[in-house]
Amino acid sequence: MVQTDAEFNLDMVAIETAITDKTKAIIINSPNNPTGQIYSQESLNELGALLDKKGAELQTTIYLLADEPYRKIIFDNNVVGSVLQSTTNSIVLSSYSKDLSLPGERIGYLAVHPDITDKGALLDAMTLANRILGFVNAPALMQRVVAELQDASVDNSIYEKRCETFCKILADAGFDFIPPKGAFYIFPKSPIEDDVKFCAILQEEKILAVPGRGFGAPGYIRLAFCVDDSVIAGSADAFKRAMSKTKTL
Numbered sequence: 672m673v674q675t676d677a678e679f680n681l682d683m684v685a686i687e688t689a690i691t692d693k694t695k696a697i698i699i700n701s702p703n704n705p706t707g708q709i710y711s712q713e714s715l716n717e718l719g720a721l722l723d724k725k726g727a728e729l730q731t732t733i734y735l736l737a738d739e740p741y742r743k744i745i746f747d748n749n750v751v752g753s754v755l756q757s758t759t760n761s762i763v764l765s766s767y768s769k770d771l772s773l774p775g776e777r778i779g780y781l782a783v784h785p786d787i788t789d790k791g792a793l794l795d796a797m798t799l800a801n802r803i804l805g806f807v808n809a810p811a812l813m814q815r816v817v818a819e820l821q822d823a824s825v826d827n828s829i830y831e832k833r834c835e836t837f838c839k840i841l842a843d844a845g846f847d848f849i850p851p852k853g854a855f856y857i858f859p860k861s862p863i864e865d866d867v868k869f870c871a872i873l874q875e876e877k878i879l880a881v882p883g884r885g886f887g888a889p890g891y892i893r894l895a896f897c898v899d900d901s902v903i904a905g906s907a908d909a910f911k912r913a914m915s916k917t918k919t920l
């Protein structure tokens with residue numbers, strides 16, 4: 672795993688340093704869970720060029736995999752870049768569980784660049800993996816349903832409004848965070864160093880948060896806003912109470 676920069680953007684130097692002759696692929700996720708960051712087309716182009724350059728240097732192919740279940744959940748007219756435009760050795764993976772609100776259906780797709788290296792072997796491997804992992808086979812009926820829903824999406828304005836409300840609540844309570852550009856998560860700094868301990872304090876206030884260390888980022892917490900508006904609005908005082916508890920530790 673490679674750390675991002677302070678604003679959760681891709682850090683090309685860190686990525687380049689992490690690549691070795693054993694590197695087969697890099698997986699990125701944009702819009703991002705847990706940060707809500709979106710990688711621009713420029714940064715994806717830079718990453719694609721870097722992988723092509725390193726691949727040539729190391730005489731190997733380094734594939735770029737983009738995990739994009741939140742592609743349609745974006746705020747303020749932000750634009751999600753496309754890895755398929757950044758390198759021929761790119762694959763997009765997606766799921767309908769977020770943009771059609773179908774969690775649990777385990778249905779999505781892979782889109783492989785038409786000119787990808789070793790295309791035949793890759794497609795054979797994907798077919799075999801799908802057969803072996805029988806439990807991730809999407810239900811046949813839903814496969815027909817989603818085929819008709821390619822232009823459909825959940826109503827973004829609902830998430831956008833929740834995001835706005837949530838950001839205001841967190842800012843009022845004194846949290847330090849970067850407002851998300853998409854997906855439905857906020858990744859504030861924990862007000863105390865120990866993110867697990869702070870999640871326990873939040874739990875006393877009936878707020879469920881995930882410690883950042885689970886995402887390789889200790890000192891942060893992940894909050895999700897895929898909950899009812901009333902739950903978000905009702906959390907304001909609890910966040911303030913949790914924050915004031917940290918002052919007396």
Ligand SMILES: Cc1ncc(COP(=O)(O)O)c(C=O)c1O
Pocket residue numbers: 700704738739740766767768774775777778779
């Ligand atoms: C970044 C990312 N990728 C993939 C998934 C998996 O989605 P599902 O298994 O519901 O299709 C999730 C779900 O939380 C996610 O956040």
